[in-house]
Amino acid sequence: MTITLSAHPALNPLVGQLAAALPIKGLYYPARRNPGSDLPFFSDLPAMLQATSPRVCAFLSPYADLHNDVHTCLQAGVAVLCAGPVPKADQPIASGGIHHGSPLFAKAQQQRRNPSFAEPVYLRLVAGAQEPGLLPAWWAICRQLAFASDLLDETPAQVHLCTNRHGRAYQVTLTATAPSGASIQLVVAPQPALAELTLLGRGGVISASAAQSGITLAGTKGTHVVPDAATPPAELAWLRDFLEKGNPPSEHAGDGGQALLSGLRRALRTRQPVLVNL
Known part of the structure; x- marks a missing residue:
């Protein structure tokens, strides 16, 4: 079982804790330079998916093009888990919780x-x-x-x-x-x-x-x-729960999240x- 993460460099301490406990094989963020993580870093999502063949990609940070990257993962057959709502999402995404x-x-x-x-x-x-x-x-x-x-x-x-x-x-x-x-x-x-x-x-x-x-x-x-x-961080239990149950969390990003934005x-x-x- 392989997991990949997408996270802003500010979350490096959290990424390190998760990588020490779970089989995380790659870190992606749409930036041009390595954020300093010990994980293999990719600034190109398709390249990371091809190199790591993950079962799950967990998005821990929001950014403007997040909805397109989520779509890329789903099209590749990779399960998606998001720490928050997805802007411009055109389909239900397992998020929050x-x-x-x-x-x-x-x-x-x-x-x-x-x-x-x-x-x-x-x-x-x-x-x-x-x-x-x-x-x-x-x-x-x-x-x-x-x-x-x-x-x-x-x-x-x-x-x-x-x-x-x-x-x-x-x-x-x-x-x-x-x-x-x-x-x-x-x-x-x-x-x-x-x-x-x-x-x-x-x-x-x-x-x-x-x-x-x-x-x-x-x-x-x-x-x-x-x-x-x-x-340990709450994100660790969140990821483990998703992996063990094989189902998305019960909470989904809906109109409420978009209304808040x-x-x-x-x-x-x-x-x-x-x-x-x-």
């Missing part, structure tokens, strides 16, 4: 479903975009919204988006109200190391951040911390908050 392999998500969901936590009231997520540019910021906010929807077990019908930029650094804020009335605030910032979660329920609070070890739980019985041991572009153009129907 990485958060299901995250220990943070699993622990937060477990505590969220504890009867003592009661109904959620407020959720705030902060994440850093892993690469510069609008499309990586878009993928990041899509992943945050999927995380929020699965954690709350509900999805808002509408969201408000605010966006600003400095060069190729983007900051995105999404606010929404879930059908239950819970308030949602999602933030994507240019600093890759950012990761924060705060979930307020009628019976307690769940919080975590990259600056602390573990998840803090506060309720009527006091406050305690659930330790967080060193864990259009909303981000409108917010940049107008420099005003915009309403997006999902």
Whole structure:
């Protein structure tokens, strides 16, 4: 079984972790120079497919011509897995769902479903975009919204988006109200190391951040911390799940992802908050 990856050079540390655990035989990105990875690097996708004969190509980064490269893989009989929605996709693509392999998500969901936590009231997520540019910021906010929807077990019908930029650094804020009335605030910032979660329920609070070890739980019985041991990246479980089950993840990029991208572009153009129907 052979796997190939497509990833921006900023994801080299992640690529190295995945290559140490899985049979990854090639790395592709539409750039002219080797990004410094130990994997065989290709700037031409057909050349990589011919040289490695992969079963799966996992796209970890978005870029303008992604939809054409996905089509090239599918035409060659190579299964495709994408970390986010595919712009201009003309067919369903297995995408998203990485958060299901995250220990943070699993622990937060477990505590969220504890009867003592009661109904959620407020959720705030902060994440850093892993690469510069609008499309990586878009993928990041899509992943945050999927995380929020699965954690709350509900999805808002509408969201408000605010966006600003400095060069190729983007900051995105999404606010929404879930059908239950819970308030949602999602933030994507240019600093890759950012990761924060705060979930307020009628019976307690769940919080975590990259600056602390573990998840803090506060309720009527006091406050305690659930330790967080060193864990592999969520992308590893995501890829293994795809390979073992032989089926695409349950989450698919649809009109919601495209609507968010259009909303981000409108917010940049107008420099005003915009309403997006999902």
